[in-house]
Amino acid sequence: MGFSSVACSGELVGRFSRDSSAEADCDSLQQLAVVARYDTDQPVYRYNDPAQYWFRVVAGAARKAALSGDGRRHIVDFLLPGDFFGFCPSNGHHFCVEATVAGTLVARYPRRSAEQLADSDPDVARHIRQATFESIARLQRRMLTLAGSSALEKVSAFLLEMADRTGVEGTRWICLPMSRSDIADYLAMAIETVSRTLTELRARRAITYRAARRVQICDREVLETVPMGWAGRTC
Amino acid sequence: MGFSSVACSGELVGRFSRDSSAEADCDSLQQLAVVARYDTDQPVYRYNDPAQYWFRVVAGAARKAALSGDGRRHIVDFLLPGDFFGFCPSNGHHFCVEATVAGTLVARYPRRSAEQLADSDPDVARHIRQATFESIARLQRRMLTLAGSSALEKVSAFLLEMADRTGVEGTRWICLPMSRSDIADYLAMAIETVSRTLTELRARRAITYRAARRVQICDREVLETVPMGWAGRTC
DNA sequence: CGATGGATTGACAAAGGTCAAACTGTGTGG
DNA sequence: CCACACAGTTTGACCTTTGTCAATCCATCG
Numbered sequence: 001m002g003f004s005s006v007a008c009s010g011e012l013v014g015r016f017s018r019d020s021s022a023e024a025d026c027d028s029l030q031q032l033a034v035v036a037r038y039d040t041d042q043p044v045y046r047y048n049d050p051a052q053y054w055f056r057v058v059a060g061a062a063r064k065a066a067l068s069g070d071g072r073r074h075i076v077d078f079l080l081p082g083d084f085f086g087f088c089p090s091n092g093h094h095f096c097v098e099a100t101v102a103g104t105l106v107a108r109y110p111r112r113s114a115e116q117l118a119d120s121d122p123d124v125a126r127h128i129r130q131a132t133f134e135s136i137a138r139l140q141r142r143m144l145t146l147a148g149s150s151a152l153e154k155v156s157a158f159l160l161e162m163a164d165r166t167g168v169e170g171t172r173w174i175c176l177p178m179s180r181s182d183i184a185d186y187l188a189m190a191i192e193t194v195s196r197t198l199t200e201l202r203a204r205r206a207i208t209y210r211a212a213r214r215v216q217i218c219d220r221e222v223l224e225t226v227p228m229g230w231a232g233r234t235c
Numbered sequence: 236m237g238f239s240s241v242a243c244s245g246e247l248v249g250r251f252s253r254d255s256s257a258e259a260d261c262d263s264l265q266q267l268a269v270v271a272r273y274d275t276d277q278p279v280y281r282y283n284d285p286a287q288y289w290f291r292v293v294a295g296a297a298r299k300a301a302l303s304g305d306g307r308r309h310i311v312d313f314l315l316p317g318d319f320f321g322f323c324p325s326n327g328h329h330f331c332v333e334a335t336v337a338g339t340l341v342a343r344y345p346r347r348s349a350e351q352l353a354d355s356d357p358d359v360a361r362h363i364r365q366a367t368f369e370s371i372a373r374l375q376r377r378m379l380t381l382a383g384s385s386a387l388e389k390v391s392a393f394l395l396e397m398a399d400r401t402g403v404e405g406t407r408w409i410c411l412p413m414s415r416s417d418i419a420d421y422l423a424m425a426i427e428t429v430s431r432t433l434t435e436l437r438a439r440r441a442i443t444y445r446a447a448r449r450v451q452i453c454d455r456e457v458l459e460t461v462p463m464g465w466a467g468r469t470c
Numbered sequence: 471c472g473a474t475g476g477a478t479t480g481a482c483a484a485a486g487g488t489c490a491a492a493c494t495g496t497g498t499g500g
Numbered sequence: 501c502c503a504c505a506c507a508g509t510t511t512g513a514c515c516t517t518t519g520t521c522a523a524t525c526c527a528t529c530g
Binding site: 471472473474475476477478479480481482483484485486487488489490491492493494495496497498499500 | 503520
């Protein structure tokens with residue numbers, strides 16, 4: 001653990017100072033950012049924490065989850081490098097966000113200041129708007145994954161999503177930054193079914209893997225065909 | 236049909252001129268709005284339509300849906316009065332939106348102008364930001380509904396959602412603005428299961444109904460207990 | 471080289487999907 | 501005003517899929 005302040009767990013790493021950012025990020029927004037480092041399962045924020053910040057994953061991965069009264073967990077979103085999160089219409093967070101891999105880096109933007117910045121700088125406002133639109137698009141795409149009728153569909157869609165989001169260009173290797181249990185809670189199915197389905201996909205020669213988290217897509221078409229693909233994906 | 240222009244189906248009703256809006260809406264944004272009227276199943280926009288407008292439901296209801304290759308349909312969101320929709324990170328819509336009840340009224344905001352307005356007026360920008368945050372919250376809540384493990388959970392959560400969103404204060408009556416088939420596609424289950432589950436809930440005296448779409452909640456607790464309630468709901 | 475926690479496999483039961491038939495309520499036309 | 505037709509809804513019977521419980525496997529790390 002190390003740090004224990006409610007809203008500020010995670011080890012502070014430093015301010016954002018890369019002026020060589022690949023994406024055309026708002027510099028003025030980046031200057032507000034403070035980056036912190038998290039270990040596996042360490043929370044970025046918890047249920048009911050005040051919504052004081054907006055966040056963005058810099059490296060590693062995190063899960064946004066809700067807990068049910070009877071102990072079940074549902075993962076609403078996996079957050080990967082570049083993803084913004086923590087947007088909230090009310091004053092308190094209603095999910096918790098935890099790192100899923102050690103050494104996850106998350107940038108934190110003080111909400112008040114960021115809002116003020118957005119008010120005075122249309123570029124920032126547009127940037128944030130775009131980020132929320134993308135968040136909406138991701139959620140909607142995810143809903144289609146979740147609505148898939150069979151286990152095969154859901155797992156295939158998940159693998160394709162991960163390939164798109166984490167994929168190193170060209171390579172067919174995916175490094176899944178989460179456990180089978182996380183995947184199960186993400187797809188709303190039993191962990192055993194996730195496992196069985198991956199085995200099935202391997203039997204169909206759609207994927208290979210030796211280590212559980214290092215998956216290689218051998219035959220993308222199989223994965224794409226199984227779920228019959230939704231006509232639309234985004235907004 | 237009547238009107239056939241791709242992006243502008245629906246019968247034009249007029250500009251927004253209620254200065255007596257209950258909510259503190261941005262007047263400057265409202266002045267951009269043009270309201271159109273739609274019949275049941277009439278599209279507001281279709282898959283791949285250019286994203287020229289943002290929209291907002293004024294009265295009635297609509298569904299945002301995706302179609303799969305094999306003819307299945309998934310409803311990503313029901314849109315009720317007050318809900319904004321059509322936010323899109325890309326240039327074309329990837330869902331279709333259709334009215335689910337006759338006489339649905341939808342306000343349409345030219346995207347270009349609205350974006351310009353947001354750039355010049357921080358109030359408008361903040362307003363839109365808030366609308367997108369709420370859209371995100373709704374989608375996340377919805378994901379929890381969809382992730383519910385049993386049919387009973389999903390249908391209960393759906394009824395509570397509808398009670399919250401359409402509910403006339405005080406009354407326990409819900410007027411469902413959609414067919415069983417729509418509900419099934421929304422909850423990703425078979426229409427027969429929706430029906431059976433409603434019957435089951437009626438047997439448990441949680442709800443009553445004579446007409447299929449006019450449901451009365453008799454025992455809210457039963458509905459709230461069944462799904463064990465997720466700890467968090469929103470962001 | 472064992473210990474530990476995650477992952478896999480197996481056997482079984484239960485939930486929900488599918489197909490088919492019956493029912494109901496609404497609107498139409500006689 | 502009634503009879504009928506149609507679309508939407510409900511119910512029934514059956515079977516596939518997935519969840520559950522339990523045992524085994526495996527990789528990693530002391």
